[in-house]
Amino acid sequence: MGEFFKGWLRKIGVVTLMVACVFAGVWVRSLVINDFIQIPSEDSYSSLDSKAETVSFLGVTMGTQHLHRID
Numbered sequence: 001m002g003e004f005f006k007g008w009l010r011k012i013g014v015v016t017l018m019v020a021c022v023f024a025g026v027w028v029r030s031l032v033i034n035d036f037i038q039i040p041s042e043d044s045y046s047s048l049d050s051k052a053e054t055v056s057f058l059g060v061t062m063g064t065q066h067l068h069r070i071d
Helices: 008-029
Strands: 035-040 044-051 054-061
Touching: 008 044, 008 054
Parallel strands: none
Antiparallel strands: 035 044, 044 054
């Protein structure tokens, strides 16, 4: 079995297959169940949304507003 994973090309192929299986599983799950994951940070947030046969990723950066008083 150790001989099967020799070479970087085969390792990349196995990782790609695993990522494709996870993505397909999330897509099939979205046919029945709506999921929403939001990851906030200091000045932005990212969200992963799966619903109605779609999977979408959104990254939003919040801008800060500075108010200056003029006398």
